[in-house]
Amino acid sequence: MRTDLVIRPESSQDADAVVAVVEAAFTPPEGAARTLEAVLVEELRADGDVLPELTFVAELDGEVVGSVVCSRARLGEGPSVGLGPLAVRPDHQQQGIGSALVASVVATAEQRGEPSIVLLGDPDYYGAFGFEAAAPLGIGSPGPWADRYFQVLTLRAWRPGLAGPFRYAPAFERMDEPG
Numbered sequence: 187m188r189t190d191l192v193i194r195p196e197s198s199q200d201a202d203a204v205v206a207v208v209e210a211a212f213t214p215p216e217g218a219a220r221t222l223e224a225v226l227v228e229e230l231r232a233d234g235d236v237l238p239e240l241t242f243v244a245e246l247d248g249e250v251v252g253s254v255v256c257s258r259a260r261l262g263e264g265p266s267v268g269l270g271p272l273a274v275r276p277d278h279q280q281q282g283i284g285s286a287l288v289a290s291v292v293a294t295a296e297q298r299g300e301p302s303i304v305l306l307g308d309p310d311y312y313g314a315f316g317f318e319a320a321a322p323l324g325i326g327s328p329g330p331w332a333d334r335y336f337q338v339l340t341l342r343a344w345r346p347g348l349a350g351p352f353r354y355a356p357a358f359e360r361m362d363e364p365g
């Protein structure tokens with residue numbers, strides 16, 4: 187990994203740069219001008235559901251090249267953290283930047299006593315950080331995805347009694363709605 191990489195909490199001044207990184211990393215649906223993930227980031231912010239202490243940018247030479255956004259979620263009767271979108275600008279991928287961003291979320295969530303981090307993503311990527319399929323732990327998926335993509339990282343504060351249905355922040359649910 188580059189030694190000049192800086193991972194720091196996102197600030198309000200990073201808002202446009204983060205959206206640009208997310209737009210560059212993901213592909214818009216056919217016929218659409220924008221990626222679902224960039225719209226999601228904007229809506230999570232507008233709703234006040236971004237968790238600022240768990241939302242980081244990766245900076246190289248003063249430029250934002252990566253981003254991870256975490257948002258308020260519910261698991262059973264308690265709070266949880268939804269991780270995503272995670273994005274690294276295509277010209278800076280495969281340099282360990284995505285891993286550094288995920289590692290920052292995990293370490294900070296652990297320090298803050300969060301019990302769990304939940305995401306939808308590629309198990310081949312997130313498995314390296316200890317994420318595992320959530321359903322076998324009794325964590326109910328909020329959508330129709332294959333179980334292997336709906337993953338959880340349980341932290342030290344985790345107790346099996348905390349399992350239950352998982353709900354992302356409302357902006358995630360609006361992603362599925364037409365229009």
Ligand SMILES: CC(C)(COP(=O)(O)OP(=O)(O)OC[C@H]1O[C@@H](n2cnc3c(N)ncnc32)[C@H](O)[C@@H]1OP(=O)(O)O)[C@@H](O)C(=O)NCCC(=O)NCCS
Pocket residue numbers: 211212270271272273274275278279280281282283284285286306307308310311
């Ligand atoms: C996924 C993403 C964030 C990874 O960021 P990155 O900085 O390129 O990742 P890293 O360099 O930290 O990769 C670490 C390892 O994961 C591997 N990896 C990267 N993307 C992967 C993927 N989609 N599936 C499996 N492994 C992957 C890399 O090969 C690397 O492995 P290695 O250390 O054994 O060589 C980045 O590729 C991206 O922005 N992709 C487009 C958006 C996206 O798909 N986001 C994730 C949504 S779940």
